[in-house]
Amino acid sequence: MRTISLNFPKNLVFGNGCSERFIVDYKTTGCKTLLLITAEPLLKCIYPVAQKIKADGADVFVYEDVNSEPTIEDFQKALQFAGRKSIDSVAGIGGGSVLDLAKLIAAMLYNAQNIQEVLECGLDKQRQIYLACLPTTSGTGSEVSPNALLLDESDNLKKGVTSPYLVPDGAYVNPLFTKTVPPSVTAATGLDALIHCIEEYTNLYAHPVIDMFALEGIRLIGSSLWRAYNDGNDEKARQNVALGSLYGGIGLGSVNTAAVHALSYPLGGEYHIAHGLSNALLFPYVIQFNMVESTERYASVARALGAEEGKDDYETAKNGVDMIFQLCESLNVKVKLSALNIPKTALNRLAEAAMRVERLLKNNPRQVTLEDAKRIYHAAY
Numbered sequence: 268m269r270t271i272s273l274n275f276p277k278n279l280v281f282g283n284g285c286s287e288r289f290i291v292d293y294k295t296t297g298c299k300t301l302l303l304i305t306a307e308p309l310l311k312c313i314y315p316v317a318q319k320i321k322a323d324g325a326d327v328f329v330y331e332d333v334n335s336e337p338t339i340e341d342f343q344k345a346l347q348f349a350g351r352k353s354i355d356s357v358a359g360i361g362g363g364s365v366l367d368l369a370k371l372i373a374a375m376l377y378n379a380q381n382i383q384e385v386l387e388c389g390l391d392k393q394r395q396i397y398l399a400c401l402p403t404t405s406g407t408g409s410e411v412s413p414n415a416l417l418l419d420e421s422d423n424l425k426k427g428v429t430s431p432y433l434v435p436d437g438a439y440v441n442p443l444f445t446k447t448v449p450p451s452v453t454a455a456t457g458l459d460a461l462i463h464c465i466e467e468y469t470n471l472y473a474h475p476v477i478d479m480f481a482l483e484g485i486r487l488i489g490s491s492l493w494r495a496y497n498d499g500n501d502e503k504a505r506q507n508v509a510l511g512s513l514y515g516g517i518g519l520g521s522v523n524t525a526a527v528h529a530l531s532y533p534l535g536g537e538y539h540i541a542h543g544l545s546n547a548l549l550f551p552y553v554i555q556f557n558m559v560e561s562t563e564r565y566a567s568v569a570r571a572l573g574a575e576e577g578k579d580d581y582e583t584a585k586n587g588v589d590m591i592f593q594l595c596e597s598l599n600v601k602v603k604l605s606a607l608n609i610p611k612t613a614l615n616r617l618a619e620a621a622m623r624v625e626r627l628l629k630n631n632p633r634q635v636t637l638e639d640a641k642r643i644y645h646a647a648y
């Protein structure tokens with residue numbers, strides 16, 4: 268059996284209202300100057316957290332200039348801001364982009380490596396300061412993963428860093444935070460989380476330790492995502508999707524994703540389609556391509572989704588794909604690239620760009636050639 272190593276946050280807290288626990292725990296760290304990274308629409312939601320930390324005697328600086336797909340330039344701006352404030356701790360409160368940026372800022376502040384070096388060769392210096400992540404969407408699982416992504420504007424490609432030094436000291440998953448997330452974002456981020464679980468379970472490097480989390484994540488998200496989309500106040504559904512997202516995040520460091528993510532990155536890079544949506548667009552077509560290999564695994568995915576049993580694994584797996592198409596439709600996610608003003612002439616170029624995401628393509632259960640990638644994009648058009 269392959270050896271895997273899981274890097275969990277030292278303190279992983281899950282439950283309704285657990286942001287209060289973050290405030291209590293932060294006080295015990297002895298830190299005195301906190302940089303709170305968030306997105307502008309969340310300012311109202313983080314205000315009480317900032318006020319309570321200030322009341323406990325720490326200085327709090329808020330940085331809210333975070334785009335949905337942060338670029339290297341966005342990162343540099345945030346790092347300069349942090350550098351001017353002599354901070355000793357960072358907390359990210361927001362969606363995956365906010366958390367990724369917070370993780371990178373905490374790791375890179377007081378670090379002699381520059382970002383280009385880190386994107387090319389990896390992050391090899393230990394983080395010097397405390398880091399906490401509080402997700403407000405259920406999707407990326409970034410709060411427990413050693414990964415962070417930035418868009419490189421020079422080639423319009425999203426680039427990832429994986430390092431144990433990106434795993435936060437504290438992760439606080441409060442499902443009630445997601446109650447205010449609008450339905451379209453609930454759908455896209457929830458599908459992203461479901462795809463993490465499916466790509467981990469069907470991965471060429473799948474591992475029993477992660478299989479358990481991934482299958483349960485598929486079951487939880489498959490049974491509750493539509494309910495969370497349909498009624499944002501359905502707390503049970505919000506909890507299930509948040510838990511499924513956390514389970515998907517747990518496997519990102521040791522197993523990671525595969526062709527769905529690899530093919531989706533150029534859509535984010537070139538057409539600025541949000542991560543969850545770009546994945547959702549390609550998801551059913553990549554599964555159709557993959558399921559002729561590792562059919563048994565895709566049949567298990569289908570069963571976890573609640574699909575009907577077929578006469579053999581292939582038919583069961585196919586029933587699972589049908590369910591995924593139905594789920595996307597019920598979430599009003601257009602599963603066609605043509606619905607997003609992407610010209611047909613761009614498809615071959617997108618396929619070429621996707622072939623450069625080797626770090627994820629190597630995980631796919633079926634080898635993807637350039638011709639295969641083109642065929643998948645055309646099927647998704």
Ligand SMILES: [Fe+2]
Nearest residue numbers: 407459463542
């Ligand atoms: Fe993702």
